[in-house]
Amino acid sequence: MKATVDYHPLQDASIPCPDAGMAFNRGDLLEVVDQSDALWWQARKLPCGTSVAGLIPSANMLRSKQKDQWWCQPSHVHSCIRPYNLADNEEDLTHTDGKRILTDMENNKDINFDEADSDVVEGIYLAGFRRSFRLWRRMSFKRRRQSCTSCSPSSNAVSTPYEEVALYQRLPQESHRLIILIGASGVGVNELRKRLIKLNPSTFQAPVPHTTRQIKEGEQAGREYHFVTKELFEYMVCNHRFVEYGESKGQLYGTSIDAIDEVLKRGRMCIIDVEPPSIHLLRLRNLKPYVIFIKAPSPESLRQTRRNSRIITSYAINRAFTEEDFLELEETSHLIEAKYKQYFDSVVVNDDLQDACMQLCSVIQQAQNEPQWIPVSWLHAED
Numbered sequence: 001m002k003a004t005v006d007y008h009p010l011q012d013a014s015i016p017c018p019d020a021g022m023a024f025n026r027g028d029l030l031e032v033v034d035q036s037d038a039l040w041w042q043a044r045k046l047p048c049g050t051s052v053a054g055l056i057p058s059a060n061m062l063r064s065k066q067k068d069q070w071w072c073q074p075s076h077v078h079s080c081i082r083p084y085n086l087a088d089n090e091e092d093l094t095h096t097d098g099k100r101i102l103t104d105m106e107n108n109k110d111i112n113f114d115e116a117d118s119d120v121v122e123g124i125y126l127a128g129f130r131r132s133f134r135l136w137r138r139m140s141f142k143r144r145r146q147s148c149t150s151c152s153p154s155s156n157a158v159s160t161p162y163e164e165v166a167l168y169q170r171l172p173q174e175s176h177r178l179i180i181l182i183g184a185s186g187v188g189v190n191e192l193r194k195r196l197i198k199l200n201p202s203t204f205q206a207p208v209p210h211t212t213r214q215i216k217e218g219e220q221a222g223r224e225y226h227f228v229t230k231e232l233f234e235y236m237v238c239n240h241r242f243v244e245y246g247e248s249k250g251q252l253y254g255t256s257i258d259a260i261d262e263v264l265k266r267g268r269m270c271i272i273d274v275e276p277p278s279i280h281l282l283r284l285r286n287l288k289p290y291v292i293f294i295k296a297p298s299p300e301s302l303r304q305t306r307r308n309s310r311i312i313t314s315y316a317i318n319r320a321f322t323e324e325d326f327l328e329l330e331e332t333s334h335l336i337e338a339k340y341k342q343y344f345d346s347v348v349v350n351d352d353l354q355d356a357c358m359q360l361c362s363v364i365q366q367a368q369n370e371p372q373w374i375p376v377s378w379l380h381a382e383d
């Protein structure tokens, strides 16, 4: 089983023998060796080389403890994921410090928010890196972050403190697993994703996003974007076709499940980066997502390695990192790790870019070609 909650026997007054208890954290793999008691099980941690079996609360026991709300944070409905609403526009245009982003943009009239990040490698267009798309994600991230600090991702954990898992080995004829990269904004998720795709553009691919904005000269439908009407976009929203979507400068942008399927059906490995709350929507049997957390390096190394790097912010393109950016990045990285670690299959620290890219490559190869623990429910045959 995979634990979806943290447990500390020394803080549990109800455990019959605290010394025999076994502490575990969200994401730990536990092999249950005795389930005969309704309240207390015996389990050991995997890999089990050194670990001895200890006492853990049964799933029912944990659920009833949760009702008393002592073992985890209060669980909230994830109110930060809201359908698109015109009333949200004002919020999108406001900084945490109250300055209006639009004003900043107006001050930068020469900025072209939609150019330059496109790329063609070996005749293959690298989709999903347009600035307008990334800008929307950044703005939407800011908005969600403001409303999200108390939001727990694990309302699901209430009903399933342990998730049953089994080893899965992908067969060569099966689709590749969806690779999800998660990380704080600015940590380098897009840089790594792009490098990976450039290394092998016929293997790795990003889904083509959707937008309601007009097609521009030089663009091709289905290449930079799937250009759709607002009506079609909203129809897709109503039919839950988007993993993420939102609005920037009056236009809608989003990543659809269909675009992900399209990449997988072509036999490619689909690499996406989404905000952590979207992981839930992608935990599907047919996608069997493998989640890689891109972690910020130590504070010293972060400042050292990024001294010449440039970022896209909500109101400026290609500006140097500031101390405020570093602090925000570190804080967000910790926050994401603390809240979502039960979903991580691997962690890659983005310290030296080249090393991180190589490590990412090898983790992805393992994910696709070696046995991995996945939820048992993903193994069941299609209905």
Ligand SMILES: Nc1ncnc2c1ncn2[C@@H]1O[C@H](COP(=O)(O)OP(=O)(O)OP(=O)(O)O)[C@@H](O)[C@H]1O
Pocket: 134, 137, 138, 183, 184, 185, 186, 187, 188, 189, 190, 191, 192, 305, 306, 309, 310, 311, 312, 350, 351, 352, 353, 354, 356
């Ligand atoms: N390991 C690294 N060393 C030095 N610079 C890096 C490293 N990783 C990323 N960068 C640089 O940091 C900047 C931000 O990276 P990137 O654009 O990939 O961020 P991101 O995580 O995708 O965030 P956002 O989605 O907000 O753009 C880029 O200029 C990128 O080249």
